[in-house]
Amino acid sequence: MTSEAQAYSQTLGQEESIWFKISPFVNAADPMGILKRLCDKAGGCVPVSFRSERIYFLSEIDYMRHALVDNVDNYGKYFDGLKPIFGKAMITIDGALWQKVRQPQQPYFHPNVYASYMPHFMVALRNRLDQWSKLAQTGEPVDMLEQTWTLAADMVCRALFDREVPFNPHAVFGAVKAYTDASGHKSIRMKRVAGELSEVTEAEAPAQAIGAWLTLPEAVISAEPWQNREKTLLNVMLECAKDPSMFEWDHQQVLDELKQYLWAGTETTALTLGWSLFLLSQHPEVAEKIRREGEQIYGDREPNGDDIEKLSYTRSVVLETLRLYPPAWAFIRTALGDDTIAGHKIKAGDRIVMLPYLVHHSEKYWDRPEEFRPERFEPGSIKKRVKYSYLPFGAGKRFCVGGQMAQMETVLALSQLVRRFRAEWAGDGPPKIAASVTLLPKGGLPFRLRELS
Ligand code: HEM
Secondary structure (H helix, E strand, O other): OOHHHHHHHHHOOOOOOHHHHOHHHHOOOOHHHHHHHHHHHOOOEEEEEEOOEEEEEEOOHHHHHHHHHHOHHHEEEOOOOOHHHHOOOHHHOOHHHHHHHHHHHHHHHOHHHHHHHHHHHHHHHHHHHHHHHHHHHHOOOEEHHHHHHHHHHHHHHHHHHOOOOOOOHHHHHHHHHHHHOHHHOHHHOOEEEOOEEEOOHHHHHHHHHHHHHHHHHHHHHHOOOOOOOOOOHHHHHHHHHHOOOOOOOOHHHHHHHHHHHHHHOOHHHHHHHHHHHHHHHHOHHHHHHHHHHHHHHOOOOOOOHHHHHHOHHHHHHHHHHHHHOOOOOOEEEEEOOOEEEOOEEEOOOOEEEEOHHHHHOOOOOOOOOOOOOHHHHOOOHHHHOOOOOOOOOOOHHHOOOOHHHHHHHHHHHHHHHHHHEEEEEOOOOOOOEEEOOOEEEOOOOEEEEEEOO
């Protein structure tokens, strides 16, 4: 275990991490129900004191818009407890530094380039479809999140870095999930024995996980380029690190950006696909409509970028899944200066926990919010929607840089997977939510795969 990994394991679950503090709420049987009742009772802004720290839970869109858009510069990103995952990547930093780090990467997320990513996505998808074919023959249950996470990692590595995934995604992502599951933090914290810091047995697991995680970016960089493409996100970042005029960039920045993409750019997509397949297993008529749409739009040939634009029903299914199960269910910020929200005096240093999950499930903005109804997102529906009532990718200037790419990946993957396979739910009853750093299904997503003739 490296000393860096060891050091990280010692800070894991520190009591000052909000993810640790809110774990009593989020570990409850119905975490979102508890948060909803609290927020409804308090009018959408709930102050909670944890020793010297105050946290405000927000569930009203006006208050979220205030922190995300109107007074955005007063609310800094909060990543304590997750530093080992992201380092000082773009997603964690603010102000001028954030701009300098985001700027050179932005063109690789411009809608104009997405069509050029399609062939790379397709290679990853074909690999997965072949794998599914073998799994279908065994009839054994599979953990869908392992499947979709592997697919998402393959898509990101090929499209953005021109690399085949140079590590075993199952092992690495399993380990990282253990680390980011705040509910486990308490049991894996360091404890003091006779005044000396000594590691409890369970602490080895997350330290090892972080040890493995820290090796990934270099593994990506040193892997053989797949197609020797010159213009890739990875190459532009490596050039920035060498450019003396770009003093915000160094090699460590590249490593941290890679970590960010390997987690924030893969787990979210994987969850969206996994939850979509669960919803389809409960609504076979929707899966059938997706199949028919694929047949009409691209038939037996390989889909291209234009086809993806036309798969509007499949897109509605993805967007409705993101409403019901937003992978980023909470956005956390630190107040940088004093402010007022909902009549409460916010002091510099107070934490804000915004809850897009509650907005997505609010009867104020959605008719029968608990029902799965992809029609809500039919083309043109955005005009009828209340602004900021749909926030799966955040809002304001810190909006997800990969949001459109994620939609393209998930629409393509769902269309192709559903056309060739039926994923049958193999769990006991519907999955319960584990509100970890992302919105996970408790106990995974077990499915059996059937290949359609
Ligand atoms: C369905 C999939 C995805 C969801 C639901 C999602 C969600 C989000 C959300 C909510 C934020 C903003 C968080 C906040 O304001 O605190 C965010 C930021 C970000 N996301 Fe995504 N994301 C997805 C896919 C991706 C992909 C595919 C990539 C890249 C390959 C990506 C890269 C990023 C980055 C780099 C940021 C930070 C942007 C910044 O701070 O400037 N995401 N994402």
